[in-house]
Amino acid sequence: GQSLEQPSEVTAVEGAIVQINCTYQTSGFYGLSWYQQHDGGAPTFLSYNGLDGLEETGRFSSFLSRSDSYGYLLLQELQMKDSASYFCAVRDSGNYGQNFVFGPGTRLSVLP
């Protein structure tokens, strides 16, 4: 079956660095994406890894190891506005490789 695992909650203080891990088991794999969702809002795209390695986008970086079926999202210089839920999502082989399976989400709380 298909499954993704993430920690349910993470708490950190402003200015700190946080890593949110994601492990996956899916039928086919076409990349790992990360999305941020604030309470009451829709998910917004943060980062995508199609190949192994690190992708950096400002304060956010994402890493993928396909051999380990593992990835992580790294948030640096945390700000209060980063408090949100973060979802990893894997594109699997369904529907010509466009199907997305979402992880359960990690709720990040940034404290002053």
Added chain:
Amino acid sequence: GAVVSQHPSWVICKSGTSVKIECRSLDFQATTMFWYRQFPKQSLMLMATSNEGSKATYEQGVEKDKFLINHASLTLSTLTVTSAHPEDSSFYICSASPSRGNQPQHFGDGTRLSIL
């Protein structure tokens, strides 16, 4: 960047009413759009895949006659919740990506549906 527009953003209506939600890709064509449902503090659950010009593909457990999907053009998909009941109250979100291949999904702003 790719923009997906969803309308309405909030609906409150009586039990038994049918509600239509629109999802539009504003600056790209989308042969496929996805409809998700999200309950509070939970992840997104895929309901169905909307395919332009053909029937939608529904996930297991999702009633086809309850959640009608129409994808009549390359930029518009609609989800109609027929004869809605309080248990249908949820956050409904659509998504699309510009093309097949390694493109991320872009989400609409979601529709919060409350059935009284």
